[in-house]
Amino acid sequence: xxxxxxxxxxxxxxxxxxxxxxxxxxxxxxxxxxxxxxxxxxxxxxxxxxxxxxxxxxxxxxxxxxxxxxxxxxxxxxxxxxxxxxxxxxxxxxxxxxxxxxxxxxxxxxxxxxxxxxxxxxxxxxxxxxxxxxxxxxxxxxxxxxxxxxxxxxxxxxxxxxxxxxxxxxxxxxxxxxxxxxxxxxxxxxxxxxxxxxxxxxxxxxxxxxxxxxxxxxxxxxxxxxxxxxxxxxxxxxxxxxxxxxxxxxxxxxxxxxxxxxxxxxxxxxxxxxxxxxxxxxxxxxxxxxxxxxxxxxxxxxxxxxxxxxxxxxxxxxxxxxxxxxxxxxxxxxxxxxxxxxxxxxxxxxxxxxxxxxxxxxxxxxxxxxxxxxxxxxxxxxxxxxxxxxxxxxxxxxxxxxxxxxxxxxxxxxxxxxxxxxxxxxxxxxxxxxxxxxxxxxxxxxxxxxxxxxxxxxxx
Amino acid sequence: xxxxxxxxxxxxxxxxxxxxxxxxxxxxxxxxxxxxxxxxxxxxxxxxxxxxxxxxxxxxxxxxxxxxxxxxxxxxxxxxxxxxxxxxxxxxxxxxxxxxxxxxxxxxxxxxxxxxxxxxxxxxxxxxxxxxxxxxxxxxxxxxxxxxxxxxxxxxxxxxxxxxxxxxxxxxxxxxxxxxxxxxxxxxxxxxxxxxxxxxxxxxxxxxxxxxxxxxxxxxxxxxxxxxxxxxxxxxxxxxxxxxxxxxxxxxxxxxxxxxxxxxxxxxxxxxxxxxxxxxxxxxxxxxxxxxxxxxxxxxxxxxxxxxxxxxxxxxxxxxxxxxxxxxxxxxxxxxxxxxxxxxxxxxxxxxxxxxxxxxxxxxxxxxxxxxxxxxxxxxxxxxxxxxxxxxxxxxxxxxxxxxxxxxxxxxxxxxxxxxxxxxxxxxxxxxxxxxxxxxxxxxxxxxxxxxxxxxxxxx
Numbered sequence: 001x002x003x004x005x006x007x008x009x010x011x012x013x014x015x016x017x018x019x020x021x022x023x024x025x026x027x028x029x030x031x032x033x034x035x036x037x038x039x040x041x042x043x044x045x046x047x048x049x050x051x052x053x054x055x056x057x058x059x060x061x062x063x064x065x066x067x068x069x070x071x072x073x074x075x076x077x078x079x080x081x082x083x084x085x086x087x088x089x090x091x092x093x094x095x096x097x098x099x100x101x102x103x104x105x106x107x108x109x110x111x112x113x114x115x116x117x118x119x120x121x122x123x124x125x126x127x128x129x130x131x132x133x134x135x136x137x138x139x140x141x142x143x144x145x146x147x148x149x150x151x152x153x154x155x156x157x158x159x160x161x162x163x164x165x166x167x168x169x170x171x172x173x174x175x176x177x178x179x180x181x182x183x184x185x186x187x188x189x190x191x192x193x194x195x196x197x198x199x200x201x202x203x204x205x206x207x208x209x210x211x212x213x214x215x216x217x218x219x220x221x222x223x224x225x226x227x228x229x230x231x232x233x234x235x236x237x238x239x240x241x242x243x244x245x246x247x248x249x250x251x252x253x254x255x256x257x258x259x260x261x262x263x264x265x266x267x268x269x270x271x272x273x274x275x276x277x278x279x280x281x282x283x284x285x286x287x288x289x290x291x292x293x294x295x296x297x298x299x300x301x302x303x304x305x306x307x308x309x310x311x312x313x314x315x316x317x318x319x320x321x322x323x324x325x326x327x328x329x330x331x332x333x334x335x336x337x338x339x340x341x342x343x344x345x346x347x348x349x350x351x352x353x354x355x356x357x358x359x360x361x362x363x364x365x366x367x368x369x370x371x372x373x374x375x376x377x378x379x380x381x382x383x384x385x386x387x388x389x390x391x392x393x394x395x396x397x398x399x400x401x402x403x404x405x406x407x408x409x410x411x412x413x414x415x416x417x418x419x420x421x422x423x424x425x426x427x428x429x430x431x432x433x434x435x436x437x438x439x440x441x442x443x444x445x446x447x448x449x450x451x452x453x454x455x456x457x458x459x460x
Numbered sequence: 461x462x463x464x465x466x467x468x469x470x471x472x473x474x475x476x477x478x479x480x481x482x483x484x485x486x487x488x489x490x491x492x493x494x495x496x497x498x499x500x501x502x503x504x505x506x507x508x509x510x511x512x513x514x515x516x517x518x519x520x521x522x523x524x525x526x527x528x529x530x531x532x533x534x535x536x537x538x539x540x541x542x543x544x545x546x547x548x549x550x551x552x553x554x555x556x557x558x559x560x561x562x563x564x565x566x567x568x569x570x571x572x573x574x575x576x577x578x579x580x581x582x583x584x585x586x587x588x589x590x591x592x593x594x595x596x597x598x599x600x601x602x603x604x605x606x607x608x609x610x611x612x613x614x615x616x617x618x619x620x621x622x623x624x625x626x627x628x629x630x631x632x633x634x635x636x637x638x639x640x641x642x643x644x645x646x647x648x649x650x651x652x653x654x655x656x657x658x659x660x661x662x663x664x665x666x667x668x669x670x671x672x673x674x675x676x677x678x679x680x681x682x683x684x685x686x687x688x689x690x691x692x693x694x695x696x697x698x699x700x701x702x703x704x705x706x707x708x709x710x711x712x713x714x715x716x717x718x719x720x721x722x723x724x725x726x727x728x729x730x731x732x733x734x735x736x737x738x739x740x741x742x743x744x745x746x747x748x749x750x751x752x753x754x755x756x757x758x759x760x761x762x763x764x765x766x767x768x769x770x771x772x773x774x775x776x777x778x779x780x781x782x783x784x785x786x787x788x789x790x791x792x793x794x795x796x797x798x799x800x801x802x803x804x805x806x807x808x809x810x811x812x813x814x815x816x817x818x819x820x821x822x823x824x825x826x827x828x829x830x831x832x833x834x835x836x837x838x839x840x841x842x843x844x845x846x847x848x849x850x851x852x853x854x855x856x857x858x859x860x861x862x863x864x865x866x867x868x869x870x871x872x873x874x875x876x877x878x879x880x881x882x883x884x885x886x887x888x889x890x891x892x893x894x895x896x897x898x899x900x901x902x903x904x905x906x907x908x909x910x911x912x913x914x915x916x917x918x919x920x
Contacts (some may be wrong), residue, residue, distance in 0.1 A: 086856075086857070228550035353501040
């Protein structure tokens, strides 16, 4: 990867991004790449994940370098590889070669960076050795968990405004991530009939990424306990009556992500209760995507999902009352407790390193409503935004057995009827949807989501 | 994993290890587990890898807890899961449940740890949030990259003396890691005929680990450029004349590692030059294993490998002279520049977080000889030690084109003859060998290493 050949159009894209940044700020910025983190001893490290902001402007997954951006120009700060490293790592590209690949306007050794700090803004890198270095060099705390201040905040706002919508080069990478993710989900469905453990299905899916020199963009969820929303265990055995929920997405070598969920029956056949709920979730999914259009508020998409799910559960006799009223009182959140989705780009929750700066329109804040508080995106949609649409239905014991919630919602839930749906612990259907001037394009549309096709794909 | 059931014998093992530590030190020790490191944003994290020292005494891969060891007793410091975490992570075991699983003698909230610090030793965790916390609480620098001092050094020496040889429970885990690694290598060989890229073979191998809920114990090397010793790229296409070198090992859920290398022909058939060199490396491998016996110096095993390789290269006409003389002048290191192996246990280079404290017998230091400096283990062998034996032959451009080395060794290398072996860029054969009272046991013996069987396994 490090030594990939780059093209003129790649360099033009990077220069265009840098120029757009220059149009928004009148001070220099230094963006560090970050380095890898040690695992159990210094020489045994987690794979490098360069900072997304660095990748956006520099394009290459480099370790321990920095770029200084001013007036559209990029200066690379990087040390040439040690001669002794050739034994262990082979011939590495030099600073000048790297500078050329990213279309830099200059290149200097890392030690010179300290001469170029005055008046520069930065963004904290997650990896601790680097944010410590950022803090020391700039003589102020640059902490990944603290909101940026002053010119750092101005820089963060400028970068989020750029990264909110994707250019053609970004979309090309995002389409690659989506395509490989679609293949992985098909592989997971195909592997299910012979699999005894969740882990075996996960292996079939992630090996598709590894074979393409991609990685997961987040820790995969592959579970028969979809009601545990962030389930990162894979030890359960697969039983014929189970639904398997797989939330698995690829990340390309330059950091662009996909994020897709499908839920399929282990036996290759949904039970009638599973199919009924599945179709409620799918109806919400389809209604949301149909509504995506420039100018539409993402919060309204979320509320639409909530309403369609409430309607479906009323039809099934699980909820009682009027759908709008139920959503108003957050009754949908008993079964759909998370947000309808989020921004997607270089990060699977794009730019979440900056808190809600990217996700929430200026002046807006998270709601404290049970049914809205987990919404990660609250902005009007614009062409070029990529969002996930991921409605779900879950029977979360921590919610449904909560005495306060049971009491508050005792008259709107038919608990007797609900008990007939005990074999539906968790369903989610998630696609990656690009906002276009005409409405939307589903980047992951090649992966079927209707119940019959899903059944066929997960049969022997 | 977190919620695995533990057995009485597991708890007995842990208690036995704690008692043996108590026999070696007369002060208390606090061992932190460490936590996960953030990847590109705080909620998207690398997988947890608990500290190996913690795993040795506590047995469970826990995040952000500490154990205090004194006189054979273990006190667990851990916070109960937040009630709100049940929504995202499901029901988590409580402090008391965890304490029971590891056979703790007491359990307290994390906040009470500060009352129990006086006179305690510790070992730095690699993960930065934890070593920062260690330093703050103990009011001294506890840094992963600095050698321990004072009672921390005494603790480190005591722990290394325990971890140098493996008990039955450790061996059971190490055998599991070895068995799954053997299966992965067979899967890699079987996948080669249809693979177009190194990455596809890697995928076939690592998916075997994922399917068993294991991980890699280090970043895999799967490459047709074995001459790059730590090659972590997988983008090369496989050509019929290539040798594929795969250095890939599993790590069990509780952290125990395997480390195995095989080299096989992409075409399913070694060329005559490849087979000749392969057999030289295999002869060194077999000679080393035959010599392993309690009391034997590991450095002598290394020098034996060097001598056998030198002899083989003399027979092939690549080196000229007498094998002992060539080894004395480090001529073997032109083609075999690394050490014959290292300790293996909870870390793939076991206890390398403590530098050479575990690898080198007290009073010994690294040699500055070209042919010895990379040796990671220099101790007399003892029953219960697990070591790798991994001789290799490489044509590393950084070595063979180095003017100083070419000049020094110009009369002992037949460069003309060497040029006929251009299709042998890198070969390594590595197994995991347990020192026993009778000699040795190869834990990875189920994986063939003779050239004919390797050819058969990598054919369609």
